Amino acid sequence: MYHPLLISPVGIKPHMDLFYQIFSVRMRGMNANKTRILPVIIIISFILLLSGMHRPVLASPPGPAEKSKVLKIVIDPGHGGKAPGAVGPNGEKEKDITLAVSKEIARRLSEKGFEVFLTRDTDVYLPLEERTAFANRNKADLFVSVHVNANEKDSLQGVETYFLNLTTDAASMKVAKRENAMTSASLGSLQLIIKDLMLNAKINESSRFASSIQNSIVSSLEKSGHERKDHGVRQAPFYVLLGAQMPSVLVEIGFITNAVECRLLHEEAYQNSIIDGIVRGISTYAAHSTFAYNSRESE
Numbered sequence: 001m002y003h004p005l006l007i008s009p010v011g012i013k014p015h016m017d018l019f020y021q022i023f024s025v026r027m028r029g030m031n032a033n034k035t036r037i038l039p040v041i042i043i044i045s046f047i048l049l050l051s052g053m054h055r056p057v058l059a060s061p062p063g064p065a066e067k068s069k070v071l072k073i074v075i076d077p078g079h080g081g082k083a084p085g086a087v088g089p090n091g092e093k094e095k096d097i098t099l100a101v102s103k104e105i106a107r108r109l110s111e112k113g114f115e116v117f118l119t120r121d122t123d124v125y126l127p128l129e130e131r132t133a134f135a136n137r138n139k140a141d142l143f144v145s146v147h148v149n150a151n152e153k154d155s156l157q158g159v160e161t162y163f164l165n166l167t168t169d170a171a172s173m174k175v176a177k178r179e180n181a182m183t184s185a186s187l188g189s190l191q192l193i194i195k196d197l198m199l200n201a202k203i204n205e206s207s208r209f210a211s212s213i214q215n216s217i218v219s220s221l222e223k224s225g226h227e228r229k230d231h232g233v234r235q236a237p238f239y240v241l242l243g244a245q246m247p248s249v250l251v252e253i254g255f256i257t258n259a260v261e262c263r264l265l266h267e268e269a270y271q272n273s274i275i276d277g278i279v280r281g282i283s284t285y286a287a288h289s290t291f292a293y294n295s296r297e298s299e
Helices: 013-026 034-050 094-111 128-137 170-179 187-198 203-223 259-265 268-288
Strands: 072-077 115-118 142-149 159-164 230-236 248-255
Touching: 072 094, 072 128, 094 115, 094 142, 094 268, 128 142, 142 268, 159 203, 203 230, 203 248, 203 268, 248 259, 248 268, 259 268
Parallel strands: 072 115, 072 142, 142 248, 159 230
Antiparallel strands: 159 248
16 A cells, blocks of 8 residues: 664763764754753763663564564655755756655555555655654654755765764765755754664664665666666764654665756656665565564564
């Protein structure tokens, strides 16, 4: 049906690093700085430390009850409405490409027997924080946010897939800053960050999921004669992935600022190669994943 290593915080410094990094890429125009949020972070970190939440949690091998089939998938077309996203050389908009690609991904996954939900199926604006909330409400097993990249260097081209985590990579941070620009986050979002940390963030599963999709896209493009630069799997603090209760990734399917790639992204044959790769990557991961919602209901 188609619808419109586990990780735990260790000590105080990882908490502070994550808080700073997420807020630095999404609290634009709010004059937020480390001085304002430092006391809050220290207090919360000590609470977690004293309550024992700082101890590492080791992942146990999946038992028979955990071997549950992936059934529900949420596909998130990036941007929309008043948020056009990145813009191409001739005014092409990221939001239009992501919607077209996402709808076709959803259709093909539905044909494979998955129950698929789109966060949007028209050109409407949807706040970043509502996208993973939508996936959580629908008890999704997987979440994929589809985007188109941009860079001031118009020679850059290729594909890359992200999962939520800390990063020191300048290029990844730049992508996160651009994609996080429309969030309405405030200091109150610290609660969401804390909850996300306590839920272990599904980092290992999301990393595996991202690898499956990235490798599949690259393979699909090569087979169709559309070989592009493989930027690999990366990690960055994307707000749209924060709070997801399932493995979640953000896919950058090409650079709209590269004239050649922008043209390709509007061609049906090229889009099909990207879509085939994403669908196969999702299907491959789902076939080998033991992390499904119905195995989490008792958690």
